[in-house]
Structures are given as structure tokens and as C-alpha cells.
Amino acid sequence: SGKAESFTFQAEVNRLMDILINSLYSNKDIFLRELISNASDALDKIRLLALTAKESLGSNPDLEIRLSIDKEKNMLKIRDTGVGMTKKDLIGNLGTIAKSGTSAFLEQMQKGGDVSLIGQFGVGFYSVYLVADNVQVISKHNDDKQYIWESKADGSFTITQDKAGEDLGRGTQINIFFKEDAAAEYLDEAKLRELVSKYSEFIDFPIYLYASKEVDVPAGDEEEEEPAEADESADDDISDEISEEGEEGDEEEAAPKTVKETVWEWDLLNDNKAIWLRSPTDVDDAEYTKFYKALAKAEDQPLSHVHFKAEGDVEFKALLFIPEKAPYGFMDNYYSNKAGLKLYVRRVFISDEFENLMPRYLNFLKGIVDSDTLPLSVSRETLQAHDSLKTMKKKLVRKALEAIKKLADADSEDTADTETEKDDDTESPTPQTGKYATFWKEFGKSMKLGIIEDGSNKQRLSKLLRFQTTKSNGELTSFDEYVSRMKPKQKDIYFIAGESEAELSKSPFLEKLVAKGYEVILFTDPVDEYVAQHLSEYDDKKLQNASKENLKLGGKDDKEKKSDKKLKETFKGLVAWWKEVLGSAVATVKVSNRLATSPAIVVTSQYGWSANMERIMKAQAL
Numbered sequence: 001s002g003k004a005e006s007f008t009f010q011a012e013v014n015r016l017m018d019i020l021i022n023s024l025y026s027n028k029d030i031f032l033r034e035l036i037s038n039a040s041d042a043l044d045k046i047r048l049l050a051l052t053a054k055e056s057l058g059s060n061p062d063l064e065i066r067l068s069i070d071k072e073k074n075m076l077k078i079r080d081t082g083v084g085m086t087k088k089d090l091i092g093n094l095g096t097i098a099k100s101g102t103s104a105f106l107e108q109m110q111k112g113g114d115v116s117l118i119g120q121f122g123v124g125f126y127s128v129y130l131v132a133d134n135v136q137v138i139s140k141h142n143d144d145k146q147y148i149w150e151s152k153a154d155g156s157f158t159i160t161q162d163k164a165g166e167d168l169g170r171g172t173q174i175n176i177f178f179k180e181d182a183a184a185e186y187l188d189e190a191k192l193r194e195l196v197s198k199y200s201e202f203i204d205f206p207i208y209l210y211a212s213k214e215v216d217v218p219a220g221d222e223e224e225e226e227p228a229e230a231d232e233s234a235d236d237d238i239s240d241e242i243s244e245e246g247e248e249g250d251e252e253e254a255a256p257k258t259v260k261e262t263v264w265e266w267d268l269l270n271d272n273k274a275i276w277l278r279s280p281t282d283v284d285d286a287e288y289t290k291f292y293k294a295l296a297k298a299e300d301q302p303l304s305h306v307h308f309k310a311e312g313d314v315e316f317k318a319l320l321f322i323p324e325k326a327p328y329g330f331m332d333n334y335y336s337n338k339a340g341l342k343l344y345v346r347r348v349f350i351s352d353e354f355e356n357l358m359p360r361y362l363n364f365l366k367g368i369v370d371s372d373t374l375p376l377s378v379s380r381e382t383l384q385a386h387d388s389l390k391t392m393k394k395k396l397v398r399k400a401l402e403a404i405k406k407l408a409d410a411d412s413e414d415t416a417d418t419e420t421e422k423d424d425d426t427e428s429p430t431p432q433t434g435k436y437a438t439f440w441k442e443f444g445k446s447m448k449l450g451i452i453e454d455g456s457n458k459q460r461l462s463k464l465l466r467f468q469t470t471k472s473n474g475e476l477t478s479f480d481e482y483v484s485r486m487k488p489k490q491k492d493i494y495f496i497a498g499e500s501e502a503e504l505s506k507s508p509f510l511e512k513l514v515a516k517g518y519e520v521i522l523f524t525d526p527v528d529e530y531v532a533q534h535l536s537e538y539d540d541k542k543l544q545n546a547s548k549e550n551l552k553l554g555g556k557d558d559k560e561k562k563s564d565k566k567l568k569e570t571f572k573g574l575v576a577w578w579k580e581v582l583g584s585a586v587a588t589v590k591v592s593n594r595l596a597t598s599p600a601i602v603v604t605s606q607y608g609w610s611a612n613m614e615r616i617m618k619a620q621a622l
């Protein structure tokens, strides 16, 4: 081989490797999922490339992944016929170019986060150091010679041109030299089979394991030896057979004698059928869950899924999942998160970096969209401008919101059910412990941002909103529930926005409303007041901010109107005096009927910013 060049890892990558190699984390199995997923990504890339440049497959047209164990060397080999890496790729992708996910993942691990989520941070490759103390990545890309990357996780790696090793043709082979404590576990065929079936069953390329099998062969006949010898000389690694002395099968003279023989074969571990192309009636929940975990590189259970086929001008199949947990830092990265969808065209993976397939507020969904309509021979760039993408987006959003609505409806049914059980000492609403409560906790903010960002689905989204009110006793409630509790002559929906429920519940703005029995929504998320502005009404009822002037309480009778008038007369002088004293500090001074016990209150004008909005704006300007 050529001369080895040495490189130091980018600082954070180095820290990451240090932590991984010394980790006592128990679920080390995930390294295999990560490496197989990388192999699959590389195979996707060459398959896509081959659509427009058939010659790129060269003499290596089989797209596959092969695992083999070398017990003598304490080593597992993972080989793929994917796109491979050039020397530059090896240096950049595996160690010197910083990725934003590295620091995010380190941060999460410091907080005791789950190591198995490493793949979501774009640094899954390094998980191999959970089990290995030395790793070689041998790679051949069409545009370069074959190179070996090697690192013992000691702060550096080497790159060497591979002149002596087996010619890969195209693709990558990872040689994993196990740590002593991991070797016995992973140099085991049964274990590898179990892991592939657990994590990588849905990989869309065949995964083979070079495995031994005991077979019965007739014993004693000399002719039997000859074909075996002929096999050995055949230039085909698949029929590489090793025979061992077997035990005699049957003692009885009459029966033909057999011996056990160990045969080595490439054994197919997955059946790589695309689950999204199957009919939903043929896929059970366990399969969906397994597929979700593989797709999302996650450990949670999906809260729900939608699996459908769109017909008409634009035909496609889609399988979408609503995760149970938001990825780490999901909301902090709201504006830079990638979409969770993978786009396929007739089973060929095209890209997972589309911005126009799902609106940003639904980026938390994971799934696959497989189009029958889009042309295969298009690049990501030209596809982006394709008209049918718009139709797909519209349908996908519709279906996703429907699925979320279903979750919400199922939860309120649950609540209704338990209420009928009648606990005699509880009057407060039953706590919502169902799936929608989980959804709301994780992704509620996305629904709110949806109202601001997606005017066309405002109505649908508004049904999904949850909040606390003066009557919800600490539980979450919906607009529909609020409306069902409205007083007979109540016209508007009242809300008040501020920092916390505790602060709001003491607010003088609420006094009269509460005294009169009106329910008031307590908005405490900084985004809530923006949402209320965008929504402006629900079910033809205006959303009325209780801290603004002109708050009109519906349903005043003549007697009340008369007394209002009388009060205004009585306090005419006082009002004039106040205005004189306060001068330009206020716009106007009025006699109000919105208070119950407080003597006076400062309100904002109908069209100005509320005090809460001013507080938020000030905080944002900092």
C-alpha cells in the first residue's frame, strides 16, 4: 500500500469519539443500524446517479450490502456497492469537516440524553466506536482511486492509497475491529441476524450475511467428494465451502448414511419490500412501528400514522408518522430543521432535502412519499419547480392534519368515557393523559405557528389548539369546548395574554368577566397573542382581548344600560379631573363597567399593542 498521511480530527468530533469509545452505554447495538443506514444512503446515491448516467454502475451493477465475520481477527466487515468516497470525501466526511449536529449531540449527552439517537444528529458513523477500538474504511469512488481511512480513536486518522487490498470495484467496506468486551457478542451470526431484523429490515437493498449452515450429506460415497472439489476451484466466492468432519447420522444399516457438513453461504437477511407500497390492510401495527423506528432512527413509538394512495392527476403513495417525541432542540431550530419526508419516484430515493413538500410547521412528521407521476430522470433542482409537487403538498398537509385531528378526537372521547364512570368526589374535568396531550406537549407550538404561516389551513388548525382558561381547572381545553360553555347571550370569545397563569388569574382585567360567569382563555406562550391576531375569530365569534378598551360584554339588559348611563353622569367631574392630572400619559379616561373590586385600571387602545405584546417586543429587541 501507499504512504500513510495523518490527519487530526476536528475538535468536537474528537471529543465525541472520546466519549463514545469510553461509554458504558448499554445499547451499543445501534452501531450496526447506523453503518447499514450509511451503506443504504450510499446505494441510494449511486442508484439515482445511474438513472441519468447508466455507465456509473460500471462492472458492478448489483446494489447490495454484505456482512461477514472474521473470528480470527475479531472483525466484522460491512461492504456495500454504493457510491463510495473519494480521498477528499473520506477526509471531509469522516473527521475534519465540522457538522452542526456534533455539538448538539454532545450537549444532549451531557444532559444524560439517549446515545441511540446519534443518527438524528448526522454523526451516526462514529457510533462504531461504541464497540470498536480500531476501524478501517476502505472506499472506491468512480472518480478516484481506492483509499483506506483508519483510526483507533486516538485523536487522529490516516489515509492510505490501497494498492495491495482487494479491488472493491465501487463502494465501501468497513472493517470493525471489536473491543474485547464487545467481540463475543457481535462475532455471532445469530446476534447479527437479530439486529438486522430489529433495525434494518426495511432497508431497500438486499443485506447478506456470510453464514454457516449444517447440512446433511450422504456419507461414504467416494463420488460425493468430487463435486465439492470442483466447487472449490470455481472462481466464485459464494460457493466457498468448508467441510468439516461430521457425525454419523443414522446407525441403522438399512438407511442411507449421512454426515453433517458445514456449508458457508450468503444468506439474505431482509426481504426489502417497500412497506409503503403495500396495502394498509396487509401491514400490522408492529410492522409500522418497526418501520418508523428504522426511518426516524428513533426509539419512540409513533403516536399515529397515515398510509394512503393519492389518485388523479398526481398519483403517489405516502406513509406519514406522527412521532411521540420531538427531536432534541426541535423548537430552537424551528427555522432550520429539515423536512422529515423522503421523496421517492417509483421506489427510487430522490431526496430528503425538499423544502416544498411539506410546510415548515409540519417538519416534525416522518415519512415517505413515493410518486408515480414525477419523471424519474430529473434532478432535485428541476423537481423542486415541478407543478405536481404543489398538489402533493396540498394533499399531504390535508392528510396530516386529518390524522392529527383524529388523535385529538380520540382523546376527547376517552375523556368523555371516563367522565361517565362518575367518581363521586371529583368535579374537575378528567386529566387528559391520552395521545393528544402528548402530541400537544411536543408539537403544540408547531400547530400555533401553522396558524400564522398557513392561512389556507387556519380553520383546520384552530380546531387543534389547546389552552387553559379560567374554568378549565388547570386542564387543557379547546375552542369547541369553550364555545359549548359560552353563556346564552355571549357573542365573543374572551382571552387575556401574559406571562403565567398565576399572574393572569390575579389580573384586574378578569374581575368583571369572571364575576359575571364568563370564561376567559389564559394565553401564556409568547406566540399566543400573535396567533390570536391571525385567527381573529373562531366559529364566527370574535376573539376579544380582555385587556383592551371597548371590551363589550354581551347581553346587557335595559336596566344595566340605564345604570351605566347614570354612572357616567355621576362621575363626569372625576373623569375630567383625572384627564387633567394624567395629561398626555393616557389617551382617554372613561367610566368602565369591567371592574368588580379594583377602583381603576389602565387598558390599551383597541388597535394598539397590548401590554403583554409590548413586553414580548421588548424582550425580542434585546
Ligand code: ADP
Residues within 6 Å of the ligand: 034, 038, 039, 041, 042, 080, 082, 083, 084, 085, 093, 094, 119, 121, 122, 123, 124, 125, 126, 171, 172
Ligand atoms: P450521516 O449519515 O447522517 O450523514 P454519518 O456520520 O453516519 O452521518 O456519516 C457521515 C458521512 O460519511 C455520510 O454523510 C457519508 O457522506 C459518508 N459515509 C459514511 N458511510 C458511508 C458509506 N458506506 N459509503 C459512502 N459514504 C459514506
Ligand code: MG
Residues within 6 Å of the ligand: 034, 037, 038, 119, 122, 123, 124, 125
Ligand atoms: Mg448516517
